[in-house]
Amino acid sequence: MSESGRRGPNNSGSRDGGGQGNRGAGGQSRRNAQGRERNRGPQRGFSNNAPSQRTRRADPARLVAFEVLRAVASEDAYANLVLPARIREHRLDRRDAGFATELSYGALRGQGTYDAILARCVDRPLEQLDPAILDALRIGAHQLLSTRVPAHAALDQTVGLARAVIGAGPSALINAVLRKVTAHSMDEWLDILLDQETDETRIAALRHAHPEWIVRALRQSLVNHGRPKTEINDLLEADNAAPVVNLVALPGLGNLDEAFDNGATAGELVEDSALSAGGDLGRFESVRRGTTRVQDVGSQLVARALAGVELAGSPGQREKWLDLCAGPGGKAALLAALAHREGATLLANEPAPHRAKLVQQALSAVPHDSWTVRTGDGREVGAEQPETFDRVLVDVPCSGLGALRRRPESRWRRSPKDIGDLGPLQRELLKSAIDAVKPGGVVAYVTCSPHPAETTAVVGDVLGKRDDLELLDAGQALDHVSLTGNLGAGHELTAQLWPHVHQTDAMFMAIIRKKA
Numbered sequence: 402m403s404e405s406g407r408r409g410p411n412n413s414g415s416r417d418g419g420g421q422g423n424r425g426a427g428g429q430s431r432r433n434a435q436g437r438e439r440n441r442g443p444q445r446g447f448s449n450n451a452p453s454q455r456t457r458r459a460d461p462a463r464l465v466a467f468e469v470l471r472a473v474a475s476e477d478a479y480a481n482l483v484l485p486a487r488i489r490e491h492r493l494d495r496r497d498a499g500f501a502t503e504l505s506y507g508a509l510r511g512q513g514t515y516d517a518i519l520a521r522c523v524d525r526p527l528e529q530l531d532p533a534i535l536d537a538l539r540i541g542a543h544q545l546l547s548t549r550v551p552a553h554a555a556l557d558q559t560v561g562l563a564r565a566v567i568g569a570g571p572s573a574l575i576n577a578v579l580r581k582v583t584a585h586s587m588d589e590w591l592d593i594l595l596d597q598e599t600d601e602t603r604i605a606a607l608r609h610a611h612p613e614w615i616v617r618a619l620r621q622s623l624v625n626h627g628r629p630k631t632e633i634n635d636l637l638e639a640d641n642a643a644p645v646v647n648l649v650a651l652p653g654l655g656n657l658d659e660a661f662d663n664g665a666t667a668g669e670l671v672e673d674s675a676l677s678a679g680g681d682l683g684r685f686e687s688v689r690r691g692t693t694r695v696q697d698v699g700s701q702l703v704a705r706a707l708a709g710v711e712l713a714g715s716p717g718q719r720e721k722w723l724d725l726c727a728g729p730g731g732k733a734a735l736l737a738a739l740a741h742r743e744g745a746t747l748l749a750n751e752p753a754p755h756r757a758k759l760v761q762q763a764l765s766a767v768p769h770d771s772w773t774v775r776t777g778d779g780r781e782v783g784a785e786q787p788e789t790f791d792r793v794l795v796d797v798p799c800s801g802l803g804a805l806r807r808r809p810e811s812r813w814r815r816s817p818k819d820i821g822d823l824g825p826l827q828r829e830l831l832k833s834a835i836d837a838v839k840p841g842g843v844v845a846y847v848t849c850s851p852h853p854a855e856t857t858a859v860v861g862d863v864l865g866k867r868d869d870l871e872l873l874d875a876g877q878a879l880d881h882v883s884l885t886g887n888l889g890a891g892h893e894l895t896a897q898l899w900p901h902v903h904q905t906d907a908m909f910m911a912i913i914r915k916k917a
Contacts, residue, residue, distance in 0.1 A: 459565040460558050462497040463540060466504035467562060470536040473509065473810045480505055480810055495680055503643075508536075508543040509809035510641050514610040515542040518590050522581035534571050537563045541579045546587040556580065609637035614817050615802065622802075622851035622907075627892035632901065639900035640805040640812075646677035647698045651738035654766060655692030659685045670883050670903070671701050691766035696731045697807070699849075699898045699905030704732045705882040706910065707794055707845040708739040710873065714841030714917040720745035720791040725779040725834050728756030730763025732796060733772075737764050741771035748790070750775045750782055780829045783836025791842045795834040797827040799848040799855050803907025806900055820854050827859045835863070835870065841917035843873065848909045851897055856909040860895065864913065873912040 459467070465487045472478040484505055488498045508515065519538050520527055527535060537559060544555035556579055563572040585593065591608055598604055602620075606613040620633045648665065650657045650673040657665065657675045663685075668674030677695075687693035708722075722740050727733040727749035740747045749764060749772060751757040757776040764772050775782075779795070800820050805812050827848075834844045848855050864870050876891015879898075888903060890896040895911045 459562045461491045461493055462501040463504060463558055463562045464566065465491055465493065465501040466508065466540050467536060467566065469501075469505040470508060470539065471533060474532055474536060477814075479808065480509055481808065498681075499679070503548065504540055504543060506643065506809045507547055508539040510812075511543060511547065511610045512539060512813055513612065514591075514607055515539050515546075517594055517607060518542060518546070518582060519578065521590075521593070522578045531567075531571065533567050534563070534575060537567065537571075537575055538578055541575065542582050545579065545582050546590065552583050556583070605634060605637060609634065609641060611637055611640065611805075611812055612815075615805075615812055615815070618802065618817075618820075618852050622853060622856075622897075625853040625857060626851060626895075626897040626909075628899070628902075635901040636899065639904075642806060642900075644697075644806045644900075645904070646679065646682070647696060647701070648675040648677055648682075648693055649673055649696045649701050649735060650675075650687070650693050651691075651734060651766060653742045654738055655687055655690075655694075657687075657693065659687050660693065668698060668884075670698050670885060670888075670905070671705065672884060674698055674701055691734070691763065694731060694734060694763075696735065697804075697906045697908075699803075699903070699908035700732050701735060702879050702883060702888075702898070702905070703796075703845060703847050703908055703910045704735045704794065705739070706875070706878040707792055707843065707912070708736065708743070709882050710792070710843050710845075710878050710912060712791060712841050712843065713914060714839075721789060722747045723782070723790040723793045723834070723837060724749045725782060725793060725795040725830060725837070726797060727751045727760045727774070728753060730760035732794060733760055734763040734767065736794060737767040737772040741767055745771075745791070747772040748775055749773070750777060750779050752776070752778050780826075780833045783833035787836050788839045790837050791839055793834045793838045793842070793844045794847065795830050795844060796847040796849075797830050797855075797859075798823060799827070799850040800852060801849055802852055803849040803898075803900075803909070807906065820852055824854060824859065827855060828863055831859060831863050835867070835913065835915060838915050840869075840915050842915055844913045844915075845875075846911045846913065849906055851899070851907045851909055856897070856911075857895060860911045860913070869916045871914050871916060873914055875910045875912045878912055879910065 468487050469480050469483050472483045473480055484502060488501060493501060516527055519542060523530065541555060541559035544550045544559065545552060556576065559579060560572050560576045563575045594607055595604055602613050602616050606616045616633065619636055620630045623632055624630050647668065648657060648660050652673055660675045660677060664678030665675040668676055682688050682695060685693060722736060722745050724733045724736055724747060728751040733749040737747045749760050751760050754776055757774055761774050764774065800815055800823065801808060801811050831846050838844050846860055850856065864872065872894045874891060874894050875896035879888050879890055879896050880886050890898050890903065898905045898908045900907060
């Protein structure tokens with residue numbers, strides 16, 4: 402392990418924490434209302450080192466986190482794609498990789514709240530700061546306010562990072578600002594920021610680090626899908642919890658023996674699934690072969706539900722299935738394996754050539770006579786191949802509001818305009834899917850968003866213009882393929898999964914049958 406001066410969530414010691422890193426006066430544990438320990442004693446324990454003795458190099462884990470935040474901010478990159486590459490590049494061991502992940506995702510998730518705190522500690526508007534300085538401050542604030550890293554170590558190492566990669570002058574500013582941050586715990590800062598605030602949306606947005614418009618949208622989504630709006634805080638907290646890695650063994654092709662041998666536990670919601678103990682899953686031979694895959698259990702459920710729905714009429718000797726928006730290939734791989742097992746074939750369509758290659762790679766573990774990949778606009782498939790397919794999955798491009806826990810930067814990138822802009826495309830893709838399905842066949846309309854404008858409104862608009870379609874009970878279809886048999890996800894025939902209820906991404910599903 403590098404000399405990071407830290408304690409991870411499950412570690413009891415620290416190289417420079419003196420064995421008392423998370424104890425207050427008299428060695429008493431200090432916990433907030435959520436049970437998290439705070440390393441907040443009456444004495445902050447700052448480093449007494451002279452400037453010449455202070456850290457002048459970048460700790461590898463913190464450097465990785467800094468590089469991830471910089472890539473997200475300056476290159477519009479996705480943290481979940483950049484982080485693994487940076488971890489490999491810097492050759493972090495498992496413990497350092499875990500710490501780099503916590504710093505990267507934690508600083509990105511909490512950005513809005515950390516920025517509100519930092520704004521109280523900086524003598525100029527944050528937008529006037531160099532973006533690299535602001536990213537270093539966010540990493541430091543996350544350590545000081547939301548981890549068990551001792552304050553002196555967080556300060557020393559963050560300033561050392563800044564000195565090594567930004568410069569001596571900025572490091573002095575960062576040191577001064579972070580010392581002001583240490584004046585209060587996170588709970589105390591929230592009390593200061595929310596003093597005399599009465600608007601429930603603003604309070605929830607600041608406490609749970611979500612933009613106000615997303616808080617309002619998610620509250621509306623709960624009500625729209627039959628859940629009480631009082632669950633909003635639970636939902637926002639679930640968005641901020643580090644998600645467990647879900648694995649799936651492709652039916653008939655893979656198994657989870659390696660995962661179980663390395664500490665994974667069996668999934669509780671769907672067969673052939675596991676909850677990973679973490680680490681580098683790429684070391685598993687089954688993962689390298691593609692017969693075991695990383696995939697959220699919500700995605701597993703909707704793919705299996707489509708495959709399990711009973712068709713009306715006679716489908717013929719060999720069913721034809723279609724994944725209309727297949728990239729990057731996760732659901733397509735599971736569908737292809739299910740199709741192979743059932744003697745069906747799958748056409749996986751993806752408009753972007755580079756993503757179509759990813760789909761081809763994802764499907765490569767499935768016998769090639771069971772699938773083909775088409776590179777083209779999904780809106781054209783219905784006209785080019787009308788009434789051809791027995792089952793169609795249309796997992797449309799969406800805002801991704803249902804996957805905020807896995808994509809920590811997306812909450813700060815999205816805007817209400819994005820949802821309005823996506824609506825016409827979502828409707829056109831659903832219409833194409835309906836044109837492509839045979840009479841008696843079924844279409845599964847799926848989004849990784851609970852927003853009504855992307856879910857029930859789209860389905861209602863398309864169904865309302867045709868009299869040859871009927872909505873099936875999607876909640877019942879999910880229950881049929883779940884191990885519990887009672888997910889409680891259905892509402893008025895559509896189905897909505899939730900992070901705070903089902904520990905999945907917030908996947909929406911509607912199943913539409915074309916009348917025979």
